[in-house]
Amino acid sequence: MKRYLGLDQWNIIENDFKDENNKVSESIFSLGNGYMGQRANFEEGYSGSSLQGTYMAGIYYPDKTRVGWWKNGYPEYFAKVLNSTNWIGIDIYIGDEKLDISKCDVSEFSRILNMKEGFLYRTFIARLKDGNEIKIEAKRFLSIVDKEIGAIEYSITNLNFNGDITISPYLDGDIKNEDSNYDEKFWDEISKLSEDKNSYLTMKTKKSNFYLCSGMKYDIFKDDTKVKFNAQVNEKEKFIGNTIRLNLNKNEKVTIFKYVANVTSRDVNIDDIQSVTKNILNRAYDKGFYKLLEEHAKAWDKKWKESDIIITGDLAAQQAIRFNIFQLNQTYTGEDDRLNIGPKGFTGEKYGGSTYWDTEAYCIPFYLSTANQKISKNLLIYRYKQLEKAKENAKKLGYKKGALYPMVTMNGEECHNEWEITFEEIHRNGAIAYAIYNYVNYTGDKDYLTEYGLDVLVEISRFWEERVNYSDAKGKYVILGVTGPNEYENNVNNNWYTNRIAAWTMEYTLEVLLKLKDEAPQKYNDCIKKLKLKECEVNKWKDIIKNMYYPMDEKFNIFLQQDGYMDKEQILVKDLPKENLPLGKHWSWDRILRSCFIKQADVLQGLYFLGHLYDDNTIRRNYEFYEPRTVHESSLSPCIHSILASRLGMNYKAYEMYLQTSRLDIDNYNDDTEDGCHITSMAGTWMSIVEGFGGLKVKNDVLTLNPSIPEKWETFSFNIMYRGFLLKIRVEKNHVKISNDSDKEIQVVVKDNLYTILGKKAIEI
Known part of the structure; x- marks a missing residue:
């Protein structure tokens, strides 16, 4: 853990600039509005440690899979949300020296993420090589009212000299993803245009053919007076900008207001994209920076009234929960059912920005309780619309029927290429079935089942029917060769959670069918006909439910994580030398797989989902056995343990796990925040309070x-x-x-x- 940020109820505050912290801060201070996101990169040039990140929701690239050994069934690509046109750039020259805070003396540095009103503020004093000193103040936001608009107020105050400064606002499409498999750049330039104070740059992705048009317009003020100026146009490949040279006397202040509209072909016809961008940009420019910010702040006020959690007596906990809620509301708004939630949201490239089972398991409860129910419903409709792709995914792996939802996806097609996850972590199907149950149970929206949900449940149940096999030796149905939620175990047999969620899915599907038959016979008949559901299938599901094998340990009277788990040497985490942790960074994979240590909730994940079916004594026995063996090296782990600890009256443990999950990124617990915040686990923080405490x-x-x-x-x-x-x-x-x-x-x-x-x-x- 490395705490370097100040505690505050409504702000994240960094008061000392250090290059070694900068990538972490870029993640933490990120902005987003559900349509686009921006890491906290500096507007001016910076040659230090940085991960440039500008992301447009739903725009991705099928980066060719790179593996050493190809296996049948591997996806051809890994889908990545792309680093897009850098729209924030404003190069500053003092005389002939470019402002770069990694190359000058910096004092009075402050970076503040104002979560209440939704903007990023930064200020510092820079002393350049020739002794000239300037003060920089920068404020920016991504509007949640006008989703295509980003706006920047950037001021330079001359502290000790008279001389020329140069301001160069620009749009730069010549960017790449840090995680590109072959160092490929994913964008081609289509056009660029500069007229007066307006510039437009239109880019197109290779292969996936998404178009992005970015438009820039700006004003410059000296103190409070608008400056008339002549701008030089700068053009090069995938780049367009302006250069303005001004004389600035001592103690004078010059401010540029930069407005940018980003419009994609997901929403606009390609032939109209530049004209639409121009209209949106002009409307924002006419409103002006302060009007845009005022409307934006009012919209944030409404969000906070719906979703805020107030804690008194614990400033660290208060700051943390607001940070998590803020990032969740920046990441997903529910307005577009084609979109979902990536594990890093708009804060970084890791995991490709694609959809995982995290959404169904962790995010849906947050949106169920803090937003109109259409928001969480759209997350489920997203999966419904990809049902045919899920059926194709199952067929690619050799199944004759049913649907296997992908571990990682942008369009419903599997694009993950680690065999132990792609082929074996099939419990993800169960999380989607549970999310349907959770949504209907919470909202009472039974119409969702007949319109969307039942189709998904039946196809998932068909998958489970084919995935199990009957063991003559056990006289039970078994599920072999899987990876459970604990990814520190691969290719195991009879993972308790996988077996249980598979049987439960079939139980719930049959329950829905029975209720529909009793309450709406005609709808039932229509569904049976549409799904071509046969009586023999239903009977098979009943037989599997009745005869599913569940590994148990009689000595401890617990559900066994999988066959053979007790063959491992049983060591508790507290008995490990501290220098061994985290295991993922210090142990070989061979050593991890042979150990008893658990990355995240596995059996306990099942007891969280299906807690309504188990009594406290059962949950306690399993909790007291498994939690001491859990290293919590997944961001998704502490919240589940916190919720269950609250249920069991283990208040100290519940609080310990809450604080770990809530401040995971702010305090960089796992030493990995530099590649983005853990957005989906942030929903688990909310769950820890609302469902736990x-x-x-x-x-x-x-x-x-x-x-x-x-x-x-x-x-x-x-x-x-x-x-x-x-x-x-x-x-x-x-x-x-x-x-x-x-x-x-x-x-x-x-x-x-x-x-x-x-x-x-x-x-x-």
Whole structure:
């Protein structure tokens, strides 16, 4: 852990610039609006340690797979969200010396991420080689009102000299991804144009043929007076910019307001893309920087009213949860059902920016409770629209029927190429089935099942039917050759979680079919006909459910992670020398695979998902066995352990795991934040508070709460959107207050007692 950022309720603050921290800060201070994102790269030139990152949602490139040994079934490519046109650039020259803070003396540096209003602010004083000193102040944001717009206010104050400065705003499409398999550049230039203070650069991706048009317009002020100037046009391949030379006296301040519109062919016809960009850009320019920022801040205020969590008595915890909520709201808005959530969001390139099972397992609960239900519904529709691709994925691996959703995807096609994950981590299918259950259970939207969900459930169940095989030796159905959530185990037999989620999926599918048959016979008949579902299939599912094999350990009375797990030498994490951790960086893969150590929740992941089917004693036995063997080297691990610890009354452990997951990136726990923040695990942070400390769940169509509070906290409060109601829950040491901001009454269970809360009223317990 390396804490170098200041604690504050609403801001992330860096007050000392060090090049070795810069990549980490670029990730943490990233901005996004669901349509595009921008790492916290500097506007001016910088030759130090940096990962340039500008990302447009849904624009990707099928980078050719690079593996040493090709295996049948491997995807031809790995899909990557692309580093796109660098729109923030403003080169600054003082005389003939280019401003580059890695090459000059820097003082009074401050970088602030204002999460309340959604902007990035930076200031510093630079002393150049000739002794000239300037003060820089830069503010920028990506509008969540006008999604295509990014805006920058960049000021230079002359502190001790009279002389010329040069300002060069530009658009640079000559960029590449750091993780390109063959160092290939993925963009071709289509056109560029500069007229007056307007410049346009249109680029096209190779292979995938996405178009991006970026338009730039700007004003320059000296103190408070707009400057008239002549700009020189700079053009080179994939680049267009302007150069403006001004004289600046001591203590004078010059400011450039730079407006940029980024428009893609995902939303606009290619022939119209430049004209549309121009219109959007001109509208933003006419509003001006401060009007755009005011509208943006008001929109953020609305988001915070819906999703904020307030913690008193623990500033580190308060800052952390707001940072996580802020990044989640920057990453996904739910307005476009073609989009999903990458593990790094808009903050870096790792994992390609593609969709994983993280969305269904970790992100959907956050959006269910903090946004209109159409937002989480769109995440599920995304998978429904890719059902045919999932069926193709299964066929590519030799299955005759059913759907295998990809481990990694941009368009529904599998694009992950590590065999132990691509072919074996099939539990991802179960997470998608569980997400359907979770959505319907929370929202009560049963129409979703007949319109979308049942199709997915049936095809996933068909996959499981074919994936199992009957073991004569055991007299049970088994699932062989899999990787569970614990990726420190590969190619195991009968991973308990995989077997259990497979059988549960078939159970839930049959339950949905039975309810539909009872409640809407005609819809049932229509679905059976559409899906061509045969009675023999249903009977087979019932037989598998009844006779599924689940590995157990009788000595500890626990669910065994997989066959043979107890053959491993049983060592606890606390007994490992500290210099061995993290294992992923210090041990060989051979040593890791032979050890008992667990990367992330595995059996416990199943007990989290299916907690409504197991009692506390069962969960406790498994928790007390597996958690001491878990190294938590996946960002997805601590939150599940925190939630289960809260349920079991293990308050200290719940808090320890919460703090680890919530400050994972801010404190760089795993020493890997430089390649992007862990966006999907941030939703787990929210879950740790609301589902863990708040004890939120829906049982028998009734919202239930079982609150507890960490010892260090004085109070915590959160909001819940539930079936048209907006509830505000405030938890103190021995006191709970629930306010119903809706007009109608609602029934809520708290600590096993049923309460009725009238519209616009509150209760105190």
